[in-house]
Amino acid sequence: MDQLTVATLADRLVRRHPDRDRLGSATASLAESLVELGRRSPAGSCLIIGGSLSRGEPCIRASAGAWTLHSDLDLLLVHDDVLPPVLPATFSSFLENELPNADVMTLSSGQFAALDTSLGYDFKENGIVLSEGSVPAFESTSITPRDAREILAYTIFIYLWEALGLRSAQGEVSADLDYSYCRLTLKALRTVVMLHGGYAYHFDGELPDDLRRLLTSELAAHDALDNVPVLPAERFLPVMSLALEAHTARFGVGPMDAVSGTEYQGRPGSDYVTVHQQLAFEYMGALVRETDGGADQSKLPFLLQDVWRQVMARHPEIKAAETPAAYFERNKRSIQQTLLMMKLPAAPASQL
Numbered sequence: 001m002d003q004l005t006v007a008t009l010a011d012r013l014v015r016r017h018p019d020r021d022r023l024g025s026a027t028a029s030l031a032e033s034l035v036e037l038g039r040r041s042p043a044g045s046c047l048i049i050g051g052s053l054s055r056g057e058p059c060i061r062a063s064a065g066a067w068t069l070h071s072d073l074d075l076l077l078v079h080d081d082v083l084p085p086v087l088p089a090t091f092s093s094f095l096e097n098e099l100p101n102a103d104v105m106t107l108s109s110g111q112f113a114a115l116d117t118s119l120g121y122d123f124k125e126n127g128i129v130l131s132e133g134s135v136p137a138f139e140s141t142s143i144t145p146r147d148a149r150e151i152l153a154y155t156i157f158i159y160l161w162e163a164l165g166l167r168s169a170q171g172e173v174s175a176d177l178d179y180s181y182c183r184l185t186l187k188a189l190r191t192v193v194m195l196h197g198g199y200a201y202h203f204d205g206e207l208p209d210d211l212r213r214l215l216t217s218e219l220a221a222h223d224a225l226d227n228v229p230v231l232p233a234e235r236f237l238p239v240m241s242l243a244l245e246a247h248t249a250r251f252g253v254g255p256m257d258a259v260s261g262t263e264y265q266g267r268p269g270s271d272y273v274t275v276h277q278q279l280a281f282e283y284m285g286a287l288v289r290e291t292d293g294g295a296d297q298s299k300l301p302f303l304l305q306d307v308w309r310q311v312m313a314r315h316p317e318i319k320a321a322e323t324p325a326a327y328f329e330r331n332k333r334s335i336q337q338t339l340l341m342m343k344l345p346a347a348p349a350s351q352l
Helices: 006-013 020-039 053-054 089-098 109-114 117-126 145-161 164-171 175-195 207-223 233-252 270-290 300-313 324-330 332-343
Strands: 046-049 060-063 064-069 074-080 102-108
Touching: 006 020, 020 060, 020 064, 020 089, 020 145, 046 053, 046 089, 053 117, 053 207, 053 324, 064 089, 074 109, 102 109, 117 332, 145 164, 145 175, 145 270, 145 324, 164 175, 164 233, 164 300, 175 207, 175 233, 207 233, 207 300, 233 270, 270 300, 270 324, 270 332, 300 324, 324 332
Parallel strands: 074 102
Antiparallel strands: 046 074, 060 064
């Protein structure tokens, strides 16, 4: 493909934002950094951005012309060699200084071709190429209900390792916390949309009226925090309750994870992923029950640790004396890397 321009990329990043015009200079600044990173990519490699940004979904916030992301910045570097390329110093330093929160995965072209699940779908079908050249040949992939469950588990992981519940219990009041809750509420709703055959917030197919109204309301609330009577933190658990109910209706009652009974069971790292997904679902399920589906959150500050102790009592194989937030933050990188390794059993990918 031709070299991506800043203007073209900026437009694609916010194409589904309800207030895209207000984000003008902030989006242009982010796009400029991403295009420049693409120019600095190793020769013969292909740099792709995926995730919420590539789908154009609301995740950029502007303040005084500067941008703040309330989403992961997912980058994939695809290379032809068996071993990852030696990254130019200009690439690494620019990444560290200008895009410090970016997650960069490296895959060989063969690994990229075989990458499936929602991760593969995001980069292959929705990805934006930042570097010169074209995307390597790949096998198309499709989305399944299993992907929805994996994304819901990951949403709970983020809630835990970003300590959102703890921060709320400690009385934090900040736009950053509000937007983090908005982001996770939308992610949870997105998994319900996926169970109805969609993939993203902008799904145009048929949805139950109540789900469509809730989705529309949350998308509007994302960009009108000051005018929304119900705070984002108070909306999160009711939506999570709805999502857990929808997933239970789809998959049945029992331990929740996105590995058991699937093609990923038995692959390297699958046991580790299974345990941590089940921990996350057990913990969130208990919070939802103890708060009456999120309707009564007055006891939440006391429940955060009590529920964790109850969950740990059922998992003696895991010795975690710290808070759930501290435990999952400590294991964040291992969870992320093992998830990727599980999806690429033939050859592990490295993460920068």
